[in-house]
Amino acid sequence: MPDLILDNVTKKFQQTIAVNHVSLTIPTGQFVAFLGPNGAGKSTTISMLTGLLAPTSGRIQLGKLIPQQVAYREQLGVVFQNSVLDPKLTVQQNLTLRAALYRHHETAWLEHLMTLFALIPIRHQRYDTLSGGQRRRVDIVRALVHRPTLLLLDEPTTGLDLQSRTAIWTALATLRNREKLTVILTTHYLEEAETADWVYVIDHGCVVASDTVTALKQHYAHYQLTLQSPDLPQLTYDLQRAGYTTRLTTTATLQVSVNNAQQGIDVLHAYQHQISNFEGRNGDMNDVFLALTGKDVR
Incomplete structure (x- = not known):
């Protein structure tokens, strides 16, 4: 599985520079956290990685693939801040329909994910009847149904209680270890970055620090x-x-x-x-x- 590369990436909105000459390399299988205050450029970076936004300048590549290619997007799983699932369908119906959108999907893999994220007991409930933590677990499984190599999580646990957040991160840790999945996280819960392999601190569109959690604490905490x-x-x-x-x-x-x-x-x-x-x-x-x-x- 290839590394993800951002090379001198910049994004401007009229006169506002949202992302300013960001360069970084994320190795396969690494858990990376993007930290920064509101408006720092984290979500804009995620949007460029998904292909929803095009950089004003610079280059994004996953191996030899670029965001405009279908093959690139097939490698991505994305959990946005807002859900994209149908509230009137059941958990099972939502996930089965999403899986069918991909050329390569396995029923056994979906069953495995539903078990791992504790969705079996609620598989026949409508999405709009679920709690916030249950909905988020369904959203994450939706992002994983096609077995991506890169998972992008844009503030996935905002507003969730500690039990729900713990359940999600326990399941993701298991999945990362088994699948060598690369995970990029943006979050306002800074304790969620404690287990990251590498942390990028972003402010005013720039990377102001990048290092391991241990090294960042030694230097700044x-x-x-x-x-x-x-x-x-x-x-x-x-x-x-x-x-x-x-x-x-x-x-x-x-x-x-x-x-x-x-x-x-x-x-x-x-x-x-x-x-x-x-x-x-x-x-x-x-x-x-x-x-x-x-x-x-x-």
Whole structure:
């Protein structure tokens, strides 16, 4: 199975540059996450990968195939933010009809997918009677009925509860391991990127960072102390004067970034008479996201 290549891809809408000279290579079988704030260019990139939008300039290839070719699109499975299934048909009817649109589809493969994503008990229910989590599982199976080599997931679990999201990711992990499926994810749930092989952080249409989760955390996510104090302004002043980066998380708590847990212990010891309560944690993907894209609401 071939690698996916984006070579100097740009997309403009009149005077707005939505994607700005993006170049990347995604190896076969890799799980890649695209992270970025609203309007960063993630969904536009997905739309170009599906062939729904043409790049203004640059090149997209899956091996020797390009998005305008039927053979390219046959390699793709896509889960859009909004469903494309018929609400009045049952789960089974929807999936059988979708499978019939492809030249190569197997009944046994569809049954396997329905079992893997726990759709057998609801196969005869109408799509419009399903819960949000059930609908999303059906949407994902719909994208996989033709056994694609590349699965594009554009914010697939937005609005779903933790149980539904966990079920989806457990099933996808099983499928990836068995089929060597390449998966590209855009998401606002940053913890979903924790298991990615590679992460691209996109902002203002540009790739501002790309690396493994571990490396991104090492570079951008420091150990975090959350402190409470009877005199928070004074504690803030003293810590900033000592060179620490601080941020008020609420009117009653202060977040302090330190290099590691040992430095956190040093801070607690040095300012113990000003601290009434504390909590410490390792940096996570949320910290990476904020460090690279800023804290302002857009």
